[in-house]
Amino acid sequence: xxxxxxGQPWVLPVVKKVEQMIANNNSLNHEYLPILGLPExxxxxxxxxxxxxxxxxxxxxxxxxxxxxxxxxLRIGAEFLRRWYNGNNNTATPVYISVPSWENHNSVxxxxxxxxxxTYHYWDAAKKGLDLKGLLDDMEKAPEFSIFILHACAHxxxxxxxxxxxxxxxxxxxxRRFLFPFFDSAYQGFASGSLDKDAWAVRYFVSEGFxxxxxxxxxxxFGLYNERVGNLTVVGKDADNVxxxxxxxxxxxxxxxxxxxxxxARIVATTLASPELFAEWYDxxxxxxxxxxxxxxELRSRLESLGTPGTWNHIxxxxxxxxxxxxxxxxxxxxxxxxxxxLLASGRINMCGLTTxxxxxxxxxxxxxxxxxx
Amino acid sequence: SxxxxxxxxxxxxxxxxxxEAFKRxxxxxxxxxxxxxxxxxxxxxxxxxxxxxxxxxIASKKMDKEYLPIGGLADFTRASAELALGExxxxxxxxxxxxxxxxxxxxxxxxxxxxxxxxxKASRDVYLPKPSWGNHTPIFRDxxxxxxxxxxYDPKTCSLDFSGAMDDIxxxxEKSVILLHACAHxxxxxxxxxxxxxxxxxxxxxxxxLVYFDMAYQGFASGDINRDAWAVRHFIEQGxxVLLSQSYAKNMGLYGERAGAFTVICKDAEEAKRVExxxxxxxxxxxxxxxxxxxxxxxxxxxxxxxxxxxxVEVKGMADRIISMRTxxxxxxxxxxxSHNWQHITDxxxxxxxxxxxxxQVERLTKEFSIYMTKDGRISVAGVTSGNVGYLxxxxxxxxx
Numbered sequence: 001x002x003x004x005x006x007g008q009p010w011v012l013p014v015v016k017k018v019e020q021m022i023a024n025n026n027s028l029n030h031e032y033l034p035i036l037g038l039p040e041x042x043x044x045x046x047x048x049x050x051x052x053x054x055x056x057x058x059x060x061x062x063x064x065x066x067x068x069x070x071x072x073x074l075r076i077g078a079e080f081l082r083r084w085y086n087g088n089n090n091t092a093t094p095v096y097i098s099v100p101s102w103e104n105h106n107s108v109x110x111x112x113x114x115x116x117x118x119t120y121h122y123w124d125a126a127k128k129g130l131d132l133k134g135l136l137d138d139m140e141k142a143p144e145f146s147i148f149i150l151h152a153c154a155h156x157x158x159x160x161x162x163x164x165x166x167x168x169x170x171x172x173x174x175x176r177r178f179l180f181p182f183f184d185s186a187y188q189g190f191a192s193g194s195l196d197k198d199a200w201a202v203r204y205f206v207s208e209g210f211x212x213x214x215x216x217x218x219x220x221x222f223g224l225y226n227e228r229v230g231n232l233t234v235v236g237k238d239a240d241n242v243x244x245x246x247x248x249x250x251x252x253x254x255x256x257x258x259x260x261x262x263x264x265a266r267i268v269a270t271t272l273a274s275p276e277l278f279a280e281w282y283d284x285x286x287x288x289x290x291x292x293x294x295x296x297x298e299l300r301s302r303l304e305s306l307g308t309p310g311t312w313n314h315i316x317x318x319x320x321x322x323x324x325x326x327x328x329x330x331x332x333x334x335x336x337x338x339x340x341x342x343l344l345a346s347g348r349i350n351m352c353g354l355t356t357x358x359x360x361x362x363x364x365x366x367x368x369x370x371x372x373x374x
Numbered sequence: 375s376x377x378x379x380x381x382x383x384x385x386x387x388x389x390x391x392x393x394e395a396f397k398r399x400x401x402x403x404x405x406x407x408x409x410x411x412x413x414x415x416x417x418x419x420x421x422x423x424x425x426x427x428x429x430x431x432i433a434s435k436k437m438d439k440e441y442l443p444i445g446g447l448a449d450f451t452r453a454s455a456e457l458a459l460g461e462x463x464x465x466x467x468x469x470x471x472x473x474x475x476x477x478x479x480x481x482x483x484x485x486x487x488x489x490x491x492x493x494x495k496a497s498r499d500v501y502l503p504k505p506s507w508g509n510h511t512p513i514f515r516d517x518x519x520x521x522x523x524x525x526x527y528d529p530k531t532c533s534l535d536f537s538g539a540m541d542d543i544x545x546x547x548e549k550s551v552i553l554l555h556a557c558a559h560x561x562x563x564x565x566x567x568x569x570x571x572x573x574x575x576x577x578x579x580x581x582x583x584l585v586y587f588d589m590a591y592q593g594f595a596s597g598d599i600n601r602d603a604w605a606v607r608h609f610i611e612q613g614x615x616v617l618l619s620q621s622y623a624k625n626m627g628l629y630g631e632r633a634g635a636f637t638v639i640c641k642d643a644e645e646a647k648r649v650e651x652x653x654x655x656x657x658x659x660x661x662x663x664x665x666x667x668x669x670x671x672x673x674x675x676x677x678x679x680x681x682x683x684x685x686x687v688e689v690k691g692m693a694d695r696i697i698s699m700r701t702x703x704x705x706x707x708x709x710x711x712x713s714h715n716w717q718h719i720t721d722x723x724x725x726x727x728x729x730x731x732x733x734x735q736v737e738r739l740t741k742e743f744s745i746y747m748t749k750d751g752r753i754s755v756a757g758v759t760s761g762n763v764g765y766l767x768x769x770x771x772x773x774x775x
Contacts, residue, residue: 001440009438023433029419031411032629035387068477068661075660084381107659180377211377225441226666237376247384254387254509255516258480261665262630 012284037066041265044272045231063234070217073232078112094146098122152185153198154320186217193289227264295354302363331369339365401744407753428674446475450669453676454635469643472650479621482636487517496549532718556589557602558724590621597693615639631668699758706767743769
């Protein structure tokens, strides 16, 4: 979760404002939402992902399912794919998840019934960057119709995203081999500060004519973690196909949670639908993104000033909440035991944990760990 | 071509269809008796005062929005268990239970169903009463269980077929799962009396069945939270370690906030910890952690003495209005000159009433009087008001005389 420079959680000012508006609106009640969710939320959420001028939206071939966070959106999508993709109830369709990835991805698809979960190359530890060759190679070798879970931006946990050019290469292979793109978009806006930039990959795939799913989370970019606000955006060939897909997703929703929670969706819908509130939100998002970007550049410059062995450009080249520092497990152990800095054995740090007050200490500690421990 | 060319159009939701048709109707006297939500005597949704107060308290605390634990808000789950089991319950006091927050009743049922699929290897069979809530079957089926049934409703008398139920239940294979509606059976409104519950408990114990209670109307049925939870508490006292799903949709009017809980009564606190760990593993790949708003409201109400008192009064108020509408409907039918026995309308309890009307009669009610209900003759008494009960009685008399 995001933290301020004081190391505190942050409720976005626009969220506070909108919550007050909702509280003051006596015409609102607590009645059930429709099964697929609050209509104004669904439409606006998908519009954020696909862009105002999306051809798919203009051609009325998109659908949306309000979900319980990004996890819920992934699960509904996974349950639908297991039932209806590549035949009926084809649990043997391979599902490819990057190595590494968010650890819950695997469980979502296993519990949805898929029997063949595989990995695709992603992180190149030696060069501390994307293993594009390995990734493309895995796609070439994957059985046709395999499902690929793609991180739309701010790859979790590596913070390493393909460049637009690399995305183009990925899309070309996926198109040629009939691979299904299932995007996980948990950091739109939060990653670069720009909604459009962070959605570039998803929109590119749409422009290339793909049918795809995009699981969206509003936990980070709206700071609405515990309200469970998510959206599954479905892009299809035409309205008729999308309509049938949504009707089946409705059945899945009905046996999972019946209908989604109203509070978080109301906050997001109200914000996105109002130009002033939208601008305020954009500003709040940029505040968060900029702080993380600042911490990245400050950490890198300190490490370089200290002359810490190795290269540290990956700290600023990576994006989003997490960074794969490149520290090995022994060095990580040193950080934890000797310096009381907590990070994962993989060397992953949460950039949100950095503040102007602790930057020096963290940089010095990394320097020590790298110089003392090999 | 599309990946989805072969995807069939899902069937329209039968209850939603009723509401859609109702919305299109221009008759000023129209009545929507399909609605599964409480309405006040003006036919409007009702936000409880204690809910508004709780919301104000919560707003004033200016809390952050950090993730809840996977198992939910602790103050909520504890209060929920205490509400269901009773503060003097041995099971509650000893801590030999686990309660996790669920997405209202549906989500709680689904967690339980998935837990059974993964850990209850003795049987795949879940026995539902005939009839049961329409969504029970697909929930258990999607979780990987199989559905069976036991006799429950007697259409001839519009009441409980107790001998049929006992007969069927006494023949259920050992270690099967049996689902029971704790109170205000949906859709019939027919509940066993306490002496009947005692016999059911004894039989179920003898057959060594795993009992799963669905309690969606505690307080909302009779107006008394202890009375409505009597069956659940009796079973536990008899040594039956039940599973329980609770919903706060109706009794706190928190429908869209999705506040609910799933409980497993265990052998001891240690077993409860192990069960809890597995429930979390099931929940995490579904939605990671639950929504805070409804749980916080419910928790504030249950844990703040003044608000809790106020809630008990308000929930009784809702229950009393429903009971009063039942009484008025029957007396109005008598006034209309109906010679039929309508006693079941006042014998039944909760939001729903199985009128005994046949599909042709229901169709006439809709076509000639713009009164909307499901084909099985089920009405939501919550949709009846003192302003329209006379009209309803008149219409029912017309199609049944």
